[in-house]
Amino acid sequence: MNFKVVSNFKEAGDQGQAITKLAAGIVRGDRYQTLKGVTGSGKTFTMAKIIEEVNLPTLVISHNKTLAAQLYREFKDFFPHNAVEYFVSYYDYYQPEAYV
Template identity: 65%
Template sequence: MSKPFKLNSAFKPSGDQPDAIRRLEEGLEDGLAHQTLLGVTGSGKTFTIANVIADLQRPTMVLAPNKTLAAQLYGEMKEFFPENAVEYFVSYYDYYQPEAYVPSSDTFIEKDASVNEHIEQMRLSARKLCLSDAMSWWWLPCPLFTVWEIRIFT
């Protein structure tokens, strides 16, 4: 039996958050393919989305443009949903230099990379969950090197 998404927070939505939560939930229930939640840094966008996840009880994939923001959101979602599986998937390279040719100096630069084994283990955990029976949601096609996700499953 799967666990429901239970939001762990001492705070309740306030200010514009209740309206944003309601409008996002209505949009999802109406089948809107795209919605935007805008807010300044620290305005509670992540908390707002966590409330939507808890209210609608839907597995969710969160995408971010870089590893720094990905790690921040992963940590916040782990705190919001400590009883649920929150997975993290980013490129496992700490450093990646593709091969290159510099015509002006007739120089060939070999590919060089450094793999982070801890991140690789986290990627494998996320893949395992994706391939399990717990997966009942759609997958977004994304370029390999720009995608990361946090997956919250019961």
């Protein structure tokens, strides 16, 4: 696979360092890493650049449907030549008949 970010954005501030460190952690096999940033600081772009750097299929998990839809749209734009899929689980709405 060849992941190539298509964007007019350029790395700014600490993004380059974050991309390098987080990508190195993925290659090293670090189990847990955190990318922190305020709203609008470019976290999604940074994640896209990390995906491009490590060149691996990636699963992004979101805690709500609104953010999941936003991430899907942005990743579709960042990776127009790659498959970007969207799935929302309705598990929290499912109630087995045994509990009715």
